[in-house]
Structure formats: structure tokens, C-alpha cells
Amino acid sequence: MSTKNTSRRAFITDAAKTTAAVALSATVLPSLARITNQKSAFSFTSIPYKQQPLPYGFKDLESAIDAMTMEIHYTKHAAAYAKNLNEAVVAEKVDINAVSLEELLGKISKYSPKLRNNGGGHYNHELFWQSMTAKSTMKPEGKLLSQIEKDFGSFEAFQTKFADAGKTRFGSGWAWLVINNDKKLIIGSTPNQDNPLMDVSELKGTPLLGLDVWEHAYYLRYQNKRPDYITAWWSVVNWDVVTKRFEAA
Numbered sequence: 001m002s003t004k005n006t007s008r009r010a011f012i013t014d015a016a017k018t019t020a021a022v023a024l025s026a027t028v029l030p031s032l033a034r035i036t037n038q039k040s041a042f043s044f045t046s047i048p049y050k051q052q053p054l055p056y057g058f059k060d061l062e063s064a065i066d067a068m069t070m071e072i073h074y075t076k077h078a079a080a081y082a083k084n085l086n087e088a089v090v091a092e093k094v095d096i097n098a099v100s101l102e103e104l105l106g107k108i109s110k111y112s113p114k115l116r117n118n119g120g121g122h123y124n125h126e127l128f129w130q131s132m133t134a135k136s137t138m139k140p141e142g143k144l145l146s147q148i149e150k151d152f153g154s155f156e157a158f159q160t161k162f163a164d165a166g167k168t169r170f171g172s173g174w175a176w177l178v179i180n181n182d183k184k185l186i187i188g189s190t191p192n193q194d195n196p197l198m199d200v201s202e203l204k205g206t207p208l209l210g211l212d213v214w215e216h217a218y219y220l221r222y223q224n225k226r227p228d229y230i231t232a233w234w235s236v237v238n239w240d241v242v243t244k245r246f247e248a249a
């Protein structure tokens with residue numbers, strides 16, 4: 001990892017420093033302004049190109065996902081997406097110190113299927129790991145809850161619509177809660193490893209919550225019962241992280 005990249009990530013994790021630096025960078029450091037003005041910030045919605053450590057153990061989400069599934073999913077499936085993404089950015093001469101993964105996905109139509117599949121695969125899984133916790137509050141509070149109730153009628157109606165998006169995604173893909181450019185919450189799904197940041201995606205917006213509905217995410221415990229996996233998954237959603245993404249969007 002380059003010094004520039006390391007300093008960029010350390011910088012972005014500190015919201016107070018970010019706010020101050022954006023003001024400075026607008027006149028002094030244009031390139032820094034470009035980075036810090038991204039809608040997303042690492043820890044919440046900006047994803048590094050490298051696979052990050054899981055924020056919990058493989059066994060910790062047993063209420064919804066068994067340890068073996070977690071281990072295989074993280075160390076085999078997701079690790080392969082990260083490895084293949086990093087191969088592809090080298091082969092296709094993407095300067096990862098100058099272009100964030102979110103920016104790259106926003107113009108993914110200009111790149112290969114390998115970059116699309118693995119860039120999406122890596123982003124989606126990193127977002128997914130961060131979106132779960134062993135200590136879920138079970139539902140959000142404050143402004144996020146208010147907006148969910150405004151846009152979907154109730155939290156329960158939101159959960160039903162989100163679950164339906166996951167249940168009805170044919171084959172492999174993801175269910176999403178996104179916030180669009182009009183600051184409205186939208187639910188939808190994407191095929192394969194596509195996501196709402198991609199210029200090729202029909203569903204567009206900033207991802208706040210994503211659910212992996214590939215069979216590799218649930219088959220050991222749930223077999224063909226994807227709806228049971230989705231129902232159980234609500235017990236491990238990290239609403240604190242989703243709220244921070246919502247506030248940063």
C-alpha cells in the first residue's frame with residue numbers, strides 16, 4: 001500500500017479532519033478536495049481495494065449465518081473477488097491511488113467483464129460484512145427510521161419490500177436499500193455482482209444496505225429456503241453502520 005493511499009484512508013476515517021480539510025482543499029489542494037468530496041467515506045460507504053478484516057468472528061453471526069458458511073464465504077468467495085479485482089486493475093491500468101472503487105464502478109461500462117464482476121463482487125462483500133453485527137439493535141432510530149417510515153409507510157413494510165426484492169431476484173444477486181439523488185430511499189435488486197453504483201445498473205443510488213442472495217451465502221444451513229435466510233438475517237443487521245452511511249450520503 002502506498003504512503004499516499006495509507007494517508008488518504010487514515011484521513012477519511014476522521015470526520016472532523018475531513019470537514020476542515022475539505023474547506024482548505026477547495027482552494028489549496030484540488031486533488032485532495034476531489035477525494036474528500038466523495039459522497040462516501042471509508043468505514044461507511046467507501047470501500048478500499050483490499051479485503052479488510054472481518055469486524056467479528058466466523059461464529060458470531062450464528063443466529064443467522066453458520067460459521068462454516070461465513071468462513072468459506074469470506075476466505076474463498078470474497079477473497080477471490082478481491083484477488084481478481086486487483087489483477088484486473090493492474091491489467092487495465094487503473095491507478096487505484098487516483099480513482100476510488102466507487103468512481104471506478106461508476107464508469108464500469110468502459111472496462112472488462114472481469115473488472116465489472118470482481119469490482120462489484122469485492123465492493124458488495126465488503127459492504128455486506130460491515131452491515132452485520134452480533135449485537136443488532138434490530139431497527140434504526142432517529143432520522144433514518146423517520147425516512148424509512150416516510151418512504152415505505154412503516155419499518156415493517158420496508159422489511160417486507162426489501163425481503164421481497166431478495167426473494168424474487170432470479171438466480172444470483174443482491175437486494176439493496178439505496179438513497180438516490182433526490183434523497184429518497186429506494187429498494188431494488190441487481191443481478192450477479194452488479195450494484196447501484198454502476199453505470200450499467202438500472203437501480204441507481206448510494207448503497208446503504210445490501211443483502212447477498214447468492215446460494216453460497218446461505219445454502220449450507222438453508223438449502224433452497226432463501227426466504228428463511230432473509231428472515232433470519234434481520235437479526236444481524238448493523239443499523240448503526242447503515243445510519244452512518246445514510247448520514248454521509
Ligand SMILES: [Fe+2]
Nearest residue numbers: 077212214217
Ligand atoms: Fe457472496
